[in-house]
Amino acid sequence: MNQAHFDSDCVLSADSVESYRRDGFIRIRSLLDSIETQQYGAEITRLTLALNTQTKSLSERTTYDRAFLQVMNLWRESEVVKRFIFSRKLAMVAAQLMGVSRVRIYHDQSLYKEPSGGITPAHADQYYWPFASDKAVTAWIPLRSVPLEMGSLAFYRGSHHASFGRDLPISDESEQKISAAMEASGFDIDESPYELGDVSFHGGGDVPPEISHRTV
Numbered sequence: 287m288n289q290a291h292f293d294s295d296c297v298l299s300a301d302s303v304e305s306y307r308r309d310g311f312i313r314i315r316s317l318l319d320s321i322e323t324q325q326y327g328a329e330i331t332r333l334t335l336a337l338n339t340q341t342k343s344l345s346e347r348t349t350y351d352r353a354f355l356q357v358m359n360l361w362r363e364s365e366v367v368k369r370f371i372f373s374r375k376l377a378m379v380a381a382q383l384m385g386v387s388r389v390r391i392y393h394d395q396s397l398y399k400e401p402s403g404g405i406t407p408a409h410a411d412q413y414y415w416p417f418a419s420d421k422a423v424t425a426w427i428p429l430r431s432v433p434l435e436m437g438s439l440a441f442y443r444g445s446h447h448a449s450f451g452r453d454l455p456i457s458d459e460s461e462q463k464i465s466a467a468m469e470a471s472g473f474d475i476d477e478s479p480y481e482l483g484d485v486s487f488h489g490g491g492d493v494p495p496e497i498s499h500r501t502v
């Protein structure tokens with residue numbers, strides 16, 4: 287598989303870095319080559335469906351488990367996926383956004399929405415991260431285009447400066463309490479469709495709780 291695009295350099299503009307620090311997230315359009323992303327996506331889908339351990343029907347699951355099928359650290363299962371996850375381009379973007387010279391992977395996580403599955407409740411990733419540092423970032427890489435009606439990842443712009451909700455695991459409670467608090471504080475929801483190749487990055491320490499719409 288051609289890796290050239292994934293391993294090319296990527297220097298962000300000062301405006302991009304500034305907008306990430308102001309908003310707590312950034313969507314970078316066409317960061318990855320769409321054909322290559324689709325090819326890696328086929329391998330990620332194959333492994334996710336083979337390795338996920340979910341056996342319950344949607345109606346028997348918790349809100350968290352209705353949100354997606356998930357498998358962690360696929361990079362350990364496949365050299366192909368490892369090349370994708372360790373892409374120089376993704377690492378360079380993450381480093382520039384955080385203002386550091388190099389980065390390490392904490393984990394990858396494949397999240398697959400099922401037909402009629404649940405929403406991803408509002409949450410802050412920081413709840414799940416055992417880091418002393420706030421230099422952490424999630425790259426959200428859709429493996430297909432995500433129009434609004436499918437439920438793309440959305441963010442409360444600028445809410446990384448608010449501390450509310452960082453003690454809440456993903457649940458009905460986080461959805462209800464974080465959404466209410468964000469609305470009461472006047473944070474705008476930023477939602478936008480993704481094309482194949484678009485990637486968003488959201489912060490981990492000083493981080494915006496993100497929401498996702500119900501899948502249809």
Ligand SMILES: O=C(O)CCC(=O)C(=O)O
Nearest residue numbers: 397406411424426439498
């Ligand atoms: O894709 C999703 O539904 C949720 C993703 C997410 O929570 C994250 O990237 O932090």
